[in-house]
Amino acid sequence: MFALSSTALLGVALLASPADTTERAPLPACEAGTRYIELTADASSKPPEVCIRPELSLNLFFDAKLARVDVEGRERFRRVKMMDDTLTLVASEALHDGERVPVTVYFQDGAAPTSATFVLVVHPSQAERQVEVSRHERTVASLRQGEQQARAEAQQCREEKARLLAECRGQGGLTGLIVNEWMGEKGVVARVLKDVTSRPTAPLEVRKAISYRAVGPKGRGRARGRVALEVELRNLGTVAWTPSGAALVGAKREELTGLTVWLLEPIPPGESRRIVVELDAAESEARGTFTLKLWGGQDGAEGLALDGVTFP
DSSP, X not given: OEEOOGGGGTTOOSOOOOOOOOSSOOOOOOOSSOEEEEOOSOTTSOOOEEEEOTTOEEEEEESSOEEEEEETTGGGXXXXXXXXXXXXXXXXXXXXXXXEEEEEEEESSOOSSSEEEEEEEEOSSOOOOEEEEESSOOOHHHHHHHHHHHHHHHXXXXXXXXXXXXXXXXXXXXXXXXXXTOOTTTOEEEEEOOSOEEEESSSEEEEEEEEEEEEOOOOSSSOOEEEEEEEEEEEOSSSOBOEEEEEEEETTSOBOOSOEEEXXXXXXXXXXXXXXXXXXXXXXXXXXXXXXXXXXXXXXXXXXXXXXXXXX
C-alpha cells in the first residue's frame, strides 16, 4: 500500500454514455424492488424479459393457480419449484452472461390467457428477485405499492442528479477533490493489485490493476469517501472490443451500488486502454474481496471477470 498523487483519480468521469448498439439483442432494463407484470390475451405481444443471476432465487407470484411449467434447459437450474400460485427458480453456474432462457407457465382455471411465457436473461450483475404477475386489473393495494416504489426511486434519482450536477459545476483538479471533501489528511491511497486473476470471455489481457481510496474529514455524521479501480486492458483479438458496462460484486454476490465507469470506448486490436470504475464509500465500506465484471456488446456475453479486487 502506498500514497500516490491525487491526480490519479481526476480522469474518472461521473457519467458515461453506453456503447454503440450491435446486432445482438440488448440487455433488458432491470427493475429494483418488486416488479409488476400485467398479462394480456394478445398472443402476438413480446414475452416479458426478467433479469436473473446464477445462484440467486427468482420468485414469480401469479393471481391464479399454476398447472405446470416448462423451462428450457431445466437441467441448468438448481431449483425449479412450483407451488399453487408461486414459481421459484434458481439458475446454476451453467448459465452464462447474456443467455436467454424461455419459461412458460400454464394456468389451472383455463381463463385467457391460458399460459404465459417469460424470457429469463442472465445479466452480468443485476437480478430481479420478486415479480408479481396478474391477468386481471391490479388491486388498489398493489397499485399503491407500485406508486410508492416509483416515488422512492424517482427521489433517489433526483438526489443523485443533484449531487452529480453540483460536482460537475465545481472546481476541477486538486481543488475539486478538496472542495468536495474527498481528500482529508491522508490524501489518496493506492494499492497495486498483484494477486488478481481474470476469467475472460473476450480476447482481453489485464496489464495492470490499481485500486484507490480517498477518505474525507468526518465532520458531521460519517466521513465521506470514494474508492476507484483502474484497469489497463489490452485487446489481443483481431477486431475492436467495446465495453458497455461494469459491476463490482462481493463474495456474497452483493453488488456495490452507485458505480460510474470511464471510459466506454472501443479498444482497437493490439492496443491498450484504461477503464476506471468509481463509487462512494466511507472508510469502513467496500472492504473485503470483490470481483470486477466488465461486459461488452449489448448482450453482455463478451468481457471478463477480475477476481481478487481489494481496496486500501
